[in-house]
Amino acid sequence: MSEASTGTGTGIGIGVGIVGLGGMGQLHASNMRQEGADIVAGVDLVKEQRERFGTEFGAETYDSHEAMLDDESVDVDVVVVTTPNKFHEPIAVAALEAGRHVLVEKPLGHTLESAERIAAAAERAEGICMVGFHNRHAASAAMFDAYKSQGRFGRLTHVEANYVRRRGVPGPGSWFTNPDLAGGGALLDIGVHAIDLALYMLDFPDVIEVSGTARTTFGTQKEYADPDGFGNNWNATVETYEVDDSVSAFIRCADGRTITLEAGWATNRDPSQEFHVRGSNAGAQFEIGDSNLELLEAGTAGCDHYADTQLTGDTSVTGHYEQDRVFLETVVAGDEPTTNTVDEALTVQQVIDAIYRSSETGRAVRLEDTHKATRTLD
The missing domain is CATH 3.30.360.10 (Dihydrodipicolinate Reductase; domain 2)
Structure with a gap:
């Protein structure tokens, strides 16, 4: 895991990469930084979004999730997916297969078949996967x-x-x-x-x-x-x-x-x-x-x-803050999720x-x- 954050949190040694740097991505990043995680990477197709995110969080930015996952110089332990629904599957599956923990925004997928493929990848993965039902x-x-x-x-x-x-x-x-x-x-x-x-x-x-x-x-x-x-x-x-x-x-x-x-x-x-x-x-x-x-x-x-x-x-x-706190707590403890599970999201x-x-x-x-x-x- 990455070195402890120097932000407002206590420092929990987790490096976070956000994929999708709109309002929801910004919110997750702010919550997790406050909980002591280190926001190390951000991904977005829009250059202005990347620049704004990089400046605010001191993070490396990329125009694709593949580039972020391939960059061995940045220690990304957790990937948060806040893109349009269609792109949940390729990003979440790639991150899980790369050994990262994943928090994917609702819904799990844009179709049932896509959601099932994410669930199958989560079942095989070493990292945990949770789904963003904050209410x-x-x-x-x-x-x-x-x-x-x-x-x-x-x-x-x-x-x-x-x-x-x-x-x-x-x-x-x-x-x-x-x-x-x-x-x-x-x-x-x-x-x-x-x-x-x-x-x-x-x-x-x-x-x-x-x-x-x-x-x-x-x-x-x-x-x-x-x-x-x-x-x-x-x-x-x-x-x-x-x-x-x-x-x-x-x-x-x-x-x-x-x-x-x-x-x-x-x-x-x-x-x-x-x-x-x-x-x-x-x-x-x-x-x-x-x-x-x-x-x-x-x-x-x-x-x-x-x-x-x-x-x-x-x-x-x-709800948003407590959800992110529970997710990070689960990652740190190395436990299986007991809430916001992929099985529940699949149902x-x-x-x-x-x-x-x-x-x-x-x-x-x-x-x-x-x-x-x-x-x-x-």
Whole structure:
């Protein structure tokens, strides 16, 4: 491993290389430097991005991940992948085969087959691989986990998962709206977070069957109102896309547990990131990634009554930072990951694939059929 960092952290002797130096790459680099890692390398096709990153972090920069991995003068122990979805596979597989540890942003791949190849490479690799589902690490989720471990909720039965924007289609001509680069639209961009968090709260039960509808509504309209300028005042008469902008789905899991999903970049409804978790003894509600949690209970003491408890979490506990801290902690300890695992990410990808297949066929899709439909790996 590389020498200890001289930054704001304590110095943990890990050299980090970031592939994809946009906002997410910058965030990971800042988090990991604060935790004591040494940001030694950055990769991006855009020269200005490389120059800015190199100046801020004192890192060597490259225009390809191959050049970074081949440079023996720079000690890269960890590779963080924050590129468009299509490039997750070649970068993650190359890094794993080169003996590096990998943190790859969600989704695992742009297609199920690509995700499976990453999973196969991770299985063979000496290094660990984790996937960037940061909302599990937010304060709301941490408090939920603690009360769940105490048995407060009883048996969890259902999760209502929402990640819906009123107007929030990514920018014109961006890779987010390019099906070749992204693999999908709102479902792969933000719906993936909601699916992962819902399954995580149910302890990743076996998924039996999925039914869903993916819609492309707003990208084909001649006029698209964008009052907040989310997509840089995107004009649909100039820029169109062939990806979904909203999705509704029902996910049936083992032992009668279920998930309903609403995800959308653009919808004619109030935006919502609300999660509602139902259990036999109590329920919970919160906003995805938030610091607060509300417990919903009822009792008979004195008289029949509702008992709602507002929990105010530590706002300094952010999902992105805690995720990066846990990843580095796992690397330092040399342990197998216990959260954000590739197997969990692969399950999420299978659900996404099943939603798209259900939408195409107009029928429910059983997960065992999805497994059979995927290509055989080499």
